[in-house]
Amino acid sequence: MKTNNRLLKVSEYHFKTINDIKNKLKAKNIKITDLSIGDPDLSVDKSIIDELVYSLNYSDFNKYPPYDGIKELKLKIIEYYRQIYFVNLELDEVIILIGSKEGISNLIPAVCDIGDYIIIPNPRYPVYEMCANLWGNNPYKINLREKDDYLLNLKDIPNEIAKKSKLMIINYPNNPTGAVANSQYYKELIKYCNKKEIILCNDGAYNEIIKENKNPISILQYDNEKTSVEFGSFSKTYNMTGFRIGYAVGNKKVLNSLLKIKSNIDSGQFKPIQCAAIKALELNRKYVNNIRKVYNQRRKAVEKILSDKKINFYKTNGTFYIWCKVPENYTTDEFCEELLYNYGIIVTPGYAFGKLDNNYFRISLTVDEKTICESLNKLKVYN
Numbered sequence: 001m002k003t004n005n006r007l008l009k010v011s012e013y014h015f016k017t018i019n020d021i022k023n024k025l026k027a028k029n030i031k032i033t034d035l036s037i038g039d040p041d042l043s044v045d046k047s048i049i050d051e052l053v054y055s056l057n058y059s060d061f062n063k064y065p066p067y068d069g070i071k072e073l074k075l076k077i078i079e080y081y082r083q084i085y086f087v088n089l090e091l092d093e094v095i096i097l098i099g100s101k102e103g104i105s106n107l108i109p110a111v112c113d114i115g116d117y118i119i120i121p122n123p124r125y126p127v128y129e130m131c132a133n134l135w136g137n138n139p140y141k142i143n144l145r146e147k148d149d150y151l152l153n154l155k156d157i158p159n160e161i162a163k164k165s166k167l168m169i170i171n172y173p174n175n176p177t178g179a180v181a182n183s184q185y186y187k188e189l190i191k192y193c194n195k196k197e198i199i200l201c202n203d204g205a206y207n208e209i210i211k212e213n214k215n216p217i218s219i220l221q222y223d224n225e226k227t228s229v230e231f232g233s234f235s236k237t238y239n240m241t242g243f244r245i246g247y248a249v250g251n252k253k254v255l256n257s258l259l260k261i262k263s264n265i266d267s268g269q270f271k272p273i274q275c276a277a278i279k280a281l282e283l284n285r286k287y288v289n290n291i292r293k294v295y296n297q298r299r300k301a302v303e304k305i306l307s308d309k310k311i312n313f314y315k316t317n318g319t320f321y322i323w324c325k326v327p328e329n330y331t332t333d334e335f336c337e338e339l340l341y342n343y344g345i346i347v348t349p350g351y352a353f354g355k356l357d358n359n360y361f362r363i364s365l366t367v368d369e370k371t372i373c374e375s376l377n378k379l380k381v382y383n
């Protein structure tokens, strides 16, 4: 059978493989603590669920929604950006997505011709590389280093690659390292991308998952000319990974191209989910701060155990991940298998986020503190 050759460059989504392993172990009645995928365990606020159910009464609930999203939700996102980031957006500077994963994939053909280069970080959320390959583009990976606080170093981009690139995807707060960006860094990136005529895209899925009582930042705060775009997601902040919804904001022209792709590929998110997202944005800011509190408490508890077990990790307050070094004398696979088969713990091997110089693994803090601590406390001390 003749199939798409580009698929040869695309591997099965890592978390599907992990799910298969998990199901096999569960079938054998082995107790598993899954610290791999970033799928929040916290409950969905009642007002969100109530609205989801209530909107089934709307006469048009089952109809095709507008391709760019319902106006009421777009207005809420505009209000959110104004109140939280002091950024003014117009209606055509917002598009509602089925999730940021979908939007990121569709952004690629919206910006790039087949064969163009896309600058992406390494390690990274796997979708950037896979979708670049799927759409016939060349992902160019820039290594993130701990000594740079995992901020993509612009000096690492060869000039000839910048010339061939139309898109740069960054992601702060960062999955998998947890690194957070700052205003100075965003300004530098924007200046660089404007000079090189590269569309800059920040995947801001974790914008709100930061230290308690801190103000989140958006790349658009530092982009007066709005040349960049930012993706947002309801998955991580509002625990809505299953009834999915996200958005893209920023440069009108880019969003208009994205809409061209989207309207030919999908027909918008189910209206009741869009209505539920409105309720999410109407939640008091105490809700968001409480989510941060929970993850930061888990982070502190896990960091203490990791230190006791002599496992090195990157100290940060961004996202709900901890980026850890595999102990010496282990390969990543040996260590992850030891965690799985000796202790019933699943983590994500660092290579799921790209080919790396060192051995890493990622812990997701999306399991309750007691369970995470009980399982990690059983580990031996790795000298």
Ligand SMILES: Cc1ncc(COP(=O)(O)O)c(C=O)c1O
Pocket (backbone or CB within 6 Å): 038, 098, 099, 100, 101, 102, 125, 171, 175, 203, 205, 232, 233, 234, 235, 241, 244, 245, 246
């Ligand atoms: C960096 C990053 N971006 C996007 C997503 C996907 O978000 P959504 O559920 O909105 O598609 C994830 C999910 O893990 C992520 O880690």
